[in-house]
Amino acid sequence: MLSQAVPAGGMRSMLRGLPVLNGAGPPFDPLATPDNPVELFVDWLLLAIRSNAVEPHTMTLSTVDNDGRPSARVLILKDVDASGWHFGVNADSQKGRDLAARPVAALTFYWPELVRQVRISGPVVADPAEVTGADFLARPTGSKAMALTRRQSQPFLDPAELDAALDQARSELDSSPNGVPDEWVSYAVRPERVEFWQGDPTRRHQRIRYDAVDRSWTRTRLWP
Template sequence: MAPASNPASSDSASDSASGPSAAGEGVHLDLAGLREDYARAGLDEADVAADPLAQFSRWFDDAVAAGVHEPNAMVVATVDADGTPSARIVLLKELTAEGFVFYTNHGSRKGAALAAEPRCSLLFPWHDLERQVRVEGVAEPLPRATVEAYFAVRPRSSQLGAWASRQSSTVPSRAELEESYADAEARFAGGEVPVPDAWGGYLVRPSAVELWQGRTGRLHDRLVYRRRADGAWGLERLAP
């Protein structure tokens, strides 16, 4: 004879199957009326530099002067080998004549993504100034000497953290992460902390740089620099 069904077990299975959708029931945000009308400034072709990196430098200085919190914080968007997009905030650490420099763990998700597809996008959201800058380009690993020079000036706690964390890997608990940090402290006690083999950085060479300035009535100003085949930069206006 087959055992009698257990109503409780049956209900439990049903609840488990519908759990994710049930958890979202009743969640609703009505954001239709949440808006601002931007009117701080305009953006004209005659007012920008011929080189996008020079113009970025001008706007970055404006962001610093305006007291924007962490003006060097940028969203780095990548695509995994299977085509899955991902984005995260990373700090810009240098602007050179070649492009934008940031540092990370090559073994992280972004590192794996850039190894498979070096094309990426950067976004600087300077809300206080009603501005944003969007960059499209190709990321290339930095020379080891450059990485070592930057790593040497990082706070010691950040150096140790680079050893303690296998970025993007699963961690069983916070306690285990802290134990790994303590192990790194003990390992390098009284001495310099070297650069981990998997830690490095990237230079993003831009192929396009878009300047966005909020305007009233949503008629925003969008100017985009695009690198031409001869290496020179062209400038065009985009509809908002």
């Protein structure tokens, strides 16, 4: 059942009237940035967390399948360090299959409260088994049980099937509380390119792009 009616003026006009870039952008000097983009990302992420940005650790993960078809979805960032941006996936899901076929990805963060966006792209590498194991075991019980159904992204036909699969997953968890399913994979995006975008209400946005070149980073300012 639908609950909303498009206003008489039409959707285009409604969208045109919505505010955007309305947050309080902190000062940002692209000429005073660190050599390494991970350091700048951590600084921006910490400010987003400490500014109470809504769900600052969520990001859009974009992948491509074997035929080059793109798809994107929101995921939770698990960690960021010198080896990259880490997230966990079920290998049988669409994103899991995409990453197995084409191990490249793009991540997009947007913190509207700070009018900041960060874009990261590069090859995706599976984390060592101990990182994957710790990532799975740190999940809340409900998330672990759902992962153990091993059915994410499959057509959902019968709610009873989900109940039965969850019952089975819970007994698997009870009998093997420290088990990590083979289907769970923690990946890291190894950054090749990272762009920081600081929005400005007058549209004089500040952009700086880091590119990995010969084990080092170049920095290029970009037009808004």
